[in-house]
Amino acid sequence: MMLACPAVAPAAPDGTVSYAIYDExxxxxxxxxxxxxxxxxxxxxxxxxxxxxTRFVAAAAAAQHDNWDALGSARVQPGSFIxxxxxxxxxxxxxxxxxxxxxTDGEICFDWHLGPRRTVAVSVGRDGTLGFASLIGDESLHxxxxxxxxxxxxxxxxxxxxxx
Amino acid sequence: MPDGKDNETSVFRTEEMHIxxxxxxxxxxxxxxxxxxxxxxxxTRPSSIASVALRVEPDEPPTRHAAIRGWPVHVDPTAKKTAxxxxxxxxxxxxxxxxx
Numbered sequence: 001m002m003l004a005c006p007a008v009a010p011a012a013p014d015g016t017v018s019y020a021i022y023d024e025x026x027x028x029x030x031x032x033x034x035x036x037x038x039x040x041x042x043x044x045x046x047x048x049x050x051x052x053x054t055r056f057v058a059a060a061a062a063a064q065h066d067n068w069d070a071l072g073s074a075r076v077q078p079g080s081f082i083x084x085x086x087x088x089x090x091x092x093x094x095x096x097x098x099x100x101x102x103x104t105d106g107e108i109c110f111d112w113h114l115g116p117r118r119t120v121a122v123s124v125g126r127d128g129t130l131g132f133a134s135l136i137g138d139e140s141l142h143x144x145x146x147x148x149x150x151x152x153x154x155x156x157x158x159x160x161x162x163x164x
Numbered sequence: 165m166p167d168g169k170d171n172e173t174s175v176f177r178t179e180e181m182h183i184x185x186x187x188x189x190x191x192x193x194x195x196x197x198x199x200x201x202x203x204x205x206x207x208t209r210p211s212s213i214a215s216v217a218l219r220v221e222p223d224e225p226p227t228r229h230a231a232i233r234g235w236p237v238h239v240d241p242t243a244k245k246t247a248x249x250x251x252x253x254x255x256x257x258x259x260x261x262x263x264x
Contacts, residue, residue: 070199071199103245105168105241116256116257117257119253121249121253123242123246125242129242131242131243131246132246133246133247133249133250134250134253135257140251140253140254142246142249142250144242
């Protein structure tokens with residue numbers, strides 16, 4: 001059985017990227033604004049976070065219009081971007097940084113894939129809804145949380161187990 | 165993951181095919197439809213698909229085409245997507261992936 005996997009996600013360019021993303025309903029919003037607290041000392045985790053953030057911005061910028069992949073996918077909503085940025089900033093520096101992609105429904109997905117049975121995915125919706133799924137060992141979990149002031153307990157616990 | 169339009173995953177039955185024939189099949193039957201080049205493939209068995217409570221059924225044409233069906237159906241799109249992802253992760257763990 002073969003499942004073909006075409007490249008449907010926008011490719012993130014190498015190097016630093018600074019995009020302003022526009023949305024008709026929300027005006028102009030600068031994704032680079034206060035992305036990382038400049039007052040903090042910089043750790044390896046923060047450096048990795050900046051790399052992920054750069055890719056995150058590039059992916060979102062490439063998907064700011066409907067049908068961005070020519071397959072009818074929905075554009076990234078400002079709310080998804082804002083909550084995804086907050087979620088990314090709220091991640092502990094001790095946790096491996098995720099890969100990032102825009103999904104066909106316009107949600108932003110963070111993926112941790114440390115192995116076939118060490119994987120967690122979190123999709124960020126426009127209202128801060130966090131849909132998550134995981135496979136760690138033989139345990140498969142999925143659920144929905146809401147972003148408030150930090151990474152929800154259920155997701156934080158999964159990420160800690162992933163890195164154990 | 166299933167396609168959002170029909171809640172199915174398009175696959176091809178590749179038993180007894182040479183690896184070069186499999187890549188060629190993807191180039192001929194998948195890439196033109198999707199509009200993107202094939203960058204990788206995953207191979208799994210019907211028994212693995214059944215083990216995650218999905219089923220694979222012939223869906224020709226084109227020749228050898230099949231569909232993985234039985235993905236979760238849910239009114240809430242987020243609940244549907246997370247349930248499908250959890251299944252897809254289990255199926256991926258039972259599959260072999262290869263980049264081109």
